Amino acid sequence: MRKIIIPLLIAVVLGVGVALFTWFKPHRDVASEDASYNFSRGEVVELFNQHPDSATTLLLDQVVAIQGEVTGLEGADSSQLVLMDGVVGALIPNSITPEVGQTITLKGRFTNYDDLFFEIRLDQSTWK
Template identity: 30%
Template sequence: MKKKVFILGLILIVVGFGVYKYIYQDHRDIATEEANYSATVKEIFNAFTANDSLANAKYLDKTLALRGKISNIDFVNKIITVDEKLSARFTTALPENIKAEDSINLKGRLVGFDDLLEEIQMDQCTIVE
């Protein structure tokens, strides 16, 4: 009887530890991840306007390295608009030396495409040198 209780207790501990590790996984660090795709903002935008569902299947929640020209900068909210088609939200403060019309290479996680605003949205962005 003691042997069965011991084995049952051991099984419960192992299963409990597995469930705990599954629920409390480490968060993704997009800044250190390798980009799944590298393209221009216009190429990704064209993919979404051509076929939204295919582009979602291919790019959604993936790390992308995109390049384009800065259209607008919001230093307070840490958001840069690129080619008037991409809204990139940064996790850290933006460098003071960037300005509109500069070319930029950035990496981030694609959150989705807003049909109403016709805008690609990314978060956890970083500037790639």
């Protein structure tokens, strides 16, 4: 009897553990991930100018690092945006912002190519 109950108990505990982990699994921490792709601002803008659909397919949900000059800042707190020409990154909340004119590497998750402004959009972004 004991031979059956103990493995059964272990299986139930493991099953519940896996279910709870899956249910409450944490959100992706993009800031701690290495970039899968590295570009200069000019390279990535050119890539999307030439092939917006295939570039979107290639980079969607990927962590991308883009080096370029900051041309503007918009928003505040939970939706602080860093603008490069043709690239927009939403910083993780309460980030320190770079200076306009500063050359940085912006790293974030590519979410979409914005066809209203023809801009590459990243979220959960950090910079250095």
